[in-house]
Amino acid sequence: MTKVRLNISAAEKNASAAEANRKIFRQHNVxxxxxxxxxxxxxxxxxxxxxxxxxxxxxxxxxxxxxxxDADRILDCDVAAYPVETGGGCHLNAEHIGTALQNIDLPGIDYLFIENVGNLVCPSTFDLGEDSKIGVLSIPEGDEKVRKYPALFSRTDIVFINKTDLLPYCNYDIAGVERDCSAARAGVRIFKVSAATGEGLGDWIAFLETCQPGSGLPA
Ligand SMILES: Nc1nc2c(ncn2[C@@H]2O[C@H](COP(=O)(O)OP(=O)(O)OP(=O)(O)O)[C@@H](O)[C@H]2O)c(=O)[nH]1
Ligand SMILES: [Mg+2]
Structure with a gap:
């Protein structure tokens, strides 16, 4: 007797949608x-x-x-932006991305950035088909977040520590956070930045220029 499996788990569904996205990204060298x-x-x-x-x-x-x-803010920068409203969902999944991709001019771009829903837990374990996960920390949140949210920071190739302009007003052990990030994921790249003043963002852009589409992060 042949058994036919009618239902697949949400995790399996996401994994196969993520794989399909990855294939499309590779195809277009994004x-x-x-x-x-x-x-x-x-x-x-x-x-x-x-x-x-x-x-x-x-x-x-x-x-x-x-x-x-937020998509409107990106459009105001004269860059194509595609909003995804999750309608209550606390993270993006690979199917959201697959749907958005249908409208994106992939042959015309080198980089696709995905801003996930603001959350340090739920988005961590959902593969979207991306090359790299970026974690964003900010100074006023407190300096223990990397230790409290290991599922995310064990998966991030890049971490921003943002709002460095607020360091003088917060009791934040930035060197300790850098150590926590490196302990959570060996080789993580850390950028200490202020999006308000632009401090540190030049280093990020220089690094981004070395990320070749299709070949992953530079060694
Ligand atoms: N002082 C300071 N404020 C900042 C900095 N970066 C962002 N902000 C402010 O922080 C607030 C939130 O910034 P957003 O960029 O909207 O944050 P977000 O992570 O996209 O927020 P969500 O999409 O809602 O999760 C805004 O008022 C920004 O102006 C920074 O480096 N320094
Ligand atoms: Mg936002």
Missing amino acids: FVMNMIGSPGCGKTSILEYTARHCRGRCAVIVGDVKTAL
Whole structure:
């Protein structure tokens, strides 16, 4: 007797949609980064700076529970932005990305940035088909977040420590956070930045230029 399995788990469904996305990204030689951090840590602000730099070579998918406010901020930078409203969902999944891809001019871009829903937990374990996950921390959140949210920071190739302009007003052990990031993921690249002043973002852009589509992060 042949058994036919009628239902697949949500995890299996996501894994196969992520694999399909990855295939499309490889086909078009697009480098894809999935940005994850708390609500308000500065994801859109960093992406506005990045988008202005990569104008004409990038697109941004912006996930939010409700509204297209952040996607509009990217559009104001003259860069293609695709809002995904999860309608209550606390993270993007690979199917959201697959649907958004149908509208994106992939042959015309080198970089695709994904801003996930503001959350340090749920987006961590959902593969979207990306090349790299980016974690975003910000100074006023407190300096223990990397230790508290290991599922995310064990998967991030790149971490931003944002809002460095607020360091004088917060008791934040930035060297300790850098050590925590490296302990959570060996070889992680850390960028200490202020999206408000632009401090540190030049180093990020220089690094981004070395990320060749299709060949992953530089060694
Ligand atoms: N002082 C300071 N404020 C910043 C910095 N970066 C962002 N902000 C402010 O922080 C607030 C949130 O920034 P966003 O870029 O919207 O943060 P986000 O992570 O995209 O937020 P969600 O999409 O809601 O999760 C805004 O008022 C920004 O102006 C920074 O480097 N320094
Ligand atoms: Mg945002």
